[in-house]
Amino acid sequence: MTERQSFHELYTKRLSQLRAVERGLCFGRLDYDDETRFYIGRLGMFDDDYEPLLIDWRAPVAQAFYGATPARRLDIRRRRHLRTRGRTVIGIDDDVLDLDGLDEKERRGLSGEAALLASLTSGRTGRMSEIVATIQAEQDRVIRSDLAGILVVDGGPGTGKTVVALHRAAYLLYTYRQRLARSGVLIIGPNATFTRYIDQVLPSLGETDVVLATIGELYPGVVATSTDSPLAARVKGDPRMADMVAAAVVQRQRVPDDVLEIVVDTDVYRLDRATCLRARERARTRARRAGELANRARRHFVRDVLSALTRQAVDRLGRDLLEEADVEDIRRELASAPQVRAAIDGLWPELTPTSFLADLYSSPDLLAAAAPDLGEAERAALLRPGPPSAQRWTPSDVPLLDEAAELLGETDLAVFAASAAATRDAAELAEETAYARAGVELQQVYEQLDIVGNEIDPVAAGVAARYRDSGAAGPLSDGMLDDRGWVYGHVIVDEAQELSAMAWRMLMRRCPARSMTVVGDIAQASAPGAARDWAEVLDLHAKGRWRRERLTVNYRTPVEIMAVAADVLAAIDPALEPPSSVRDGDRPWCRQVEAEEMPEALQQVVESELADLDATPQPADDAASGQEGEASGATGEPRGPAGRLALIVPDDRLVELVEVVRSAHPEAAVGGSPAVLDARVAVLTVTQAKGLEFDAVVVIDPAAILAGSARGAGDLYVALTRATRRLGVLAAGPLPEVLARLRVDAKV
Ligand SMILES: Nc1ncnc2c1ncn2[C@@H]1O[C@H](COP(=O)(O)OP(=O)(O)OP(=O)(O)O)[C@@H](O)[C@H]1O
Numbered sequence: 001m002t003e004r005q006s007f008h009e010l011y012t013k014r015l016s017q018l019r020a021v022e023r024g025l026c027f028g029r030l031d032y033d034d035e036t037r038f039y040i041g042r043l044g045m046f047d048d049d050y051e052p053l054l055i056d057w058r059a060p061v062a063q064a065f066y067g068a069t070p071a072r073r074l075d076i077r078r079r080r081h082l083r084t085r086g087r088t089v090i091g092i093d094d095d096v097l098d099l100d101g102l103d104e105k106e107r108r109g110l111s112g113e114a115a116l117l118a119s120l121t122s123g124r125t126g127r128m129s130e131i132v133a134t135i136q137a138e139q140d141r142v143i144r145s146d147l148a149g150i151l152v153v154d155g156g157p158g159t160g161k162t163v164v165a166l167h168r169a170a171y172l173l174y175t176y177r178q179r180l181a182r183s184g185v186l187i188i189g190p191n192a193t194f195t196r197y198i199d200q201v202l203p204s205l206g207e208t209d210v211v212l213a214t215i216g217e218l219y220p221g222v223v224a225t226s227t228d229s230p231l232a233a234r235v236k237g238d239p240r241m242a243d244m245v246a247a248a249v250v251q252r253q254r255v256p257d258d259v260l261e262i263v264v265d266t267d268v269y270r271l272d273r274a275t276c277l278r279a280r281e282r283a284r285t286r287a288r289r290a291g292e293l294a295n296r297a298r299r300h301f302v303r304d305v306l307s308a309l310t311r312q313a314v315d316r317l318g319r320d321l322l323e324e325a326d327v328e329d330i331r332r333e334l335a336s337a338p339q340v341r342a343a344i345d346g347l348w349p350e351l352t353p354t355s356f357l358a359d360l361y362s363s364p365d366l367l368a369a370a371a372p373d374l375g376e377a378e379r380a381a382l383l384r385p386g387p388p389s390a391q392r393w394t395p396s397d398v399p400l401l402d403e404a405a406e407l408l409g410e411t412d413l414a415v416f417a418a419s420a421a422a423t424r425d426a427a428e429l430a431e432e433t434a435y436a437r438a439g440v441e442l443q444q445v446y447e448q449l450d451i452v453g454n455e456i457d458p459v460a461a462g463v464a465a466r467y468r469d470s471g472a473a474g475p476l477s478d479g480m481l482d483d484r485g486w487v488y489g490h491v492i493v494d495e496a497q498e499l500s501a502m503a504w505r506m507l508m509r510r511c512p513a514r515s516m517t518v519v520g521d522i523a524q525a526s527a528p529g530a531a532r533d534w535a536e537v538l539d540l541h542a543k544g545r546w547r548r549e550r551l552t553v554n555y556r557t558p559v560e561i562m563a564v565a566a567d568v569l570a571a572i573d574p575a576l577e578p579p580s581s582v583r584d585g586d587r588p589w590c591r592q593v594e595a596e597e598m599p600e601a602l603q604q605v606v607e608s609e610l611a612d613l614d615a616t617p618q619p620a621d622d623a624a625s626g627q628e629g630e631a632s633g634a635t636g637e638p639r640g641p642a643g644r645l646a647l648i649v650p651d652d653r654l655v656e657l658v659e660v661v662r663s664a665h666p667e668a669a670v671g672g673s674p675a676v677l678d679a680r681v682a683v684l685t686v687t688q689a690k691g692l693e694f695d696a697v698v699v700i701d702p703a704a705i706l707a708g709s710a711r712g713a714g715d716l717y718v719a720l721t722r723a724t725r726r727l728g729v730l731a732a733g734p735l736p737e738v739l740a741r742l743r744v745d746a747k748v
Helices: 003-020 060-067 104-108 113-121 137-143 161-175 177-183 192-198 230-237 240-251 273-290 294-317 324-336 338-347 353-361 364-370 376-382 397-408 413-449 458-470 476-482 501-510 534-542 559-572 595-615 651-664 702-707 712-720 737-745
Strands: 026-032 037-041 052-056 076-085 088-096 150-155 185-188 210-213 259-264 267-272 490-493 516-520 546-551 589-593 645-648 681-684 694-700 723-732
Touching: 026 060, 037 060, 052 060, 060 137, 137 161, 137 546, 150 161, 150 534, 161 177, 161 185, 161 490, 161 516, 192 210, 210 476, 230 240, 230 376, 230 397, 230 501, 240 353, 240 364, 240 397, 240 501, 259 338, 267 273, 267 294, 267 338, 273 294, 294 324, 294 338, 294 397, 324 338, 353 364, 353 397, 364 376, 397 501, 490 501, 501 534, 534 546, 559 712, 559 723, 559 737, 589 595, 589 737, 595 645, 595 651, 595 694, 595 723, 651 681, 694 702, 694 712, 702 712, 702 723, 723 737
Parallel strands: 037 052, 150 516, 150 546, 185 210, 185 490, 490 516, 589 723, 645 681, 645 694, 694 723
Antiparallel strands: 026 037, 026 076, 076 088, 259 267
């Protein structure tokens, strides 16, 4: 790289960083007792004399902005929250921290309450946004917690677990930049929609070097798009699957019951059981000593078997007539004879993880031998009729493929060649992307500096245009996903309560140092085989090396809605404490109809909810409306967008109810599709709604959601807590007892 290129890279990186953080760049000020003053912002900046102009929110000095309280002032007199539109300050809120005489309740109060409430009631866009100006003290503790060990962050719905985990990623990348830039940060989310929902947060904090993925994306080359039955998903997540995979690998190394005859040309060769047993044992022993995996250990077995066959040929031809070189030729010929290869493959096949698992799923005998502990029905749930080549993968298969890869290791030349080609492709792609990105940035710098276009390297400009048109803007660190063996510096797991034991095993391999942030809420668990408590999962992998922080305040759901959800939580486990909400909102409503009235009632409900949302437009998002070209009004002036409505339905009614809604609203989005985040009306199952939020939510047929699975109450709890403003329940038949409070409050 030339010096010119290096400079360009440096400056363009800084330029794009500055662009990304421009909105609300400076949001706070700290006034100290000794008159010192610091401005806090999304990025650090210095003046020409290297005096700090702006302190990065992640710097140690900035911690006081989030942590200081009247009871623990940290020498701070005043904390000022600045609200900006574009580059203009349009409002300030002051917390005076040295005011004597505040009562205990006020002392314990939220920091920057006015700023927080302004932020919570401002317009939402369907995408999660950063909260850097209003991070609360309990959240800040989580964000700045040490890198080492596993930090479990649990808390009820809307307590900011996701957003805090993302800010923690930004904090860790800032504080441990050297270490984490090399090894990378992996963030695991529950599904692709969720990944899209959160993918703007880190770039808006100036960080792009993270990998966002789902469990189903962690095995390179496999696209896990199929779905399992609940039973199959539970069985595949069961820790006994590790034993099953191990047993199945060993069982694929066979010996003949008696003698295996191999006919090459007209000669008959015999492999007897004892020879094969000996060869297998020797191969296994050598592999154990050398730490070799099954595909590698196979070479020892092949060598011994070929020696036995060569001996038979030599004896037939007459040992005395043959030179050393002749013997070697015979051996080589035998090694390449298709009949010999087929015989050896039958005894000790070379297997890719996908071929191995596909074989296993398609054979009742292989399954019965490898998993004798599973019940009939459990094994049947794993069985996939049809040839192995037609196998379609599900997200629950991915940890099993990973497990198999750990035991089988690399395969033959073809696979080596394929992976070499893939690596080459990835490297070429990375190089081209980097080049293109540099081109785009170069162009931007030139534009900024008012340099005419013909001074730009035309090749770079061409590639840049291609890159821009392709919409490829993902971080270069995505390449890490192509490497199954990549070890990440830190792993963040969101909605972690849903992960199976097998998924945890896979994730732990991606981070042997066990530097992780695990975020979730056991009460919201719904996946078959999901964890029942954190210790059950984490003691197994990191006993004594995990700690827990709890978030207690709900920033999403208004008090009135949370009261309804709290009854469901008590039904899940009376010992669980609901988070306390910080906002008031509309009273939730309920309506009961007979099953056959449901379609008509649903259509009415959609119309009336949309009308309600239209009648109460969201207040302006001050910082957002400062974007160039956007009309600005006075602070707090009401403004669209008019709000999004989600209909959360039982799994088995999704298709039917989508049709009903679409007959009046053809543009309604269905859960799982990319449109769901932006659409005015979305119809989703609970699983599809997990982690997301909407302005208004109507839960359809709650009794069916409750009865839908063993963890139906958890599902209902998730459904009820997705709303930021309005909640309704449309019941088919009687309202479930657990929602009795709605009957009392109902506005029917
Ligand atoms: N300190 C804060 N300032 C402003 N908004 C916040 C703050 N903390 C959380 N929020 C907002 O509250 C909402 C809920 O946050 P988030 O989705 O992270 O919660 P969660 O605990 O992951 O919820 P769930 O368990 O239901 O998925 C988001 O819109 C988030 O931006």
